[in-house]
Amino acid sequence: MFGHGPHFCLGALLARAQMMALFGDVLSRTTWLDAAGDPVLLRSSFQRGVKHLPLRWQS
Numbered sequence: 919m920f921g922h923g924p925h926f927c928l929g930a931l932l933a934r935a936q937m938m939a940l941f942g943d944v945l946s947r948t949t950w951l952d953a954a955g956d957p958v959l960l961r962s963s964f965q966r967g968v969k970h971l972p973l974r975w976q977s
């Protein structure tokens with residue numbers, strides 16, 4: 919996920935901490951997530967990404 923060798927991602931620890939905080943918070947509110955629309959992808963020739971990912975959940 920974060921590459922390997924001399925170019926291993928420098929932001930891996932930050933990215934993991936951010937994902938732990940995000941999913942920890944969201945999953946403390948619900949155990950049920952569903953798509954609420956189509957994802958909007960980043961338009962870039964440099965990197966891939968998701969700009970918007972509408973979700974709905976039940977509390």
Ligand code: HEM
Pocket residue numbers: 919920921922924925926927928929930932933
């Ligand atoms: C989920 C989030 C992220 C993913 C999946 C990811 C993934 C990767 C991958 C696969 C590489 C290796 C690219 C290669 O081998 O050429 C890389 C490199 C790198 N990443 Fe990330 N990254 C993430 C977040 C971040 C963040 C938050 C930062 C900075 C704050 C960051 C900074 C870098 C840098 C500077 C490199 C280049 C390292 C080098 O070439 O020595 N990344 N990342």
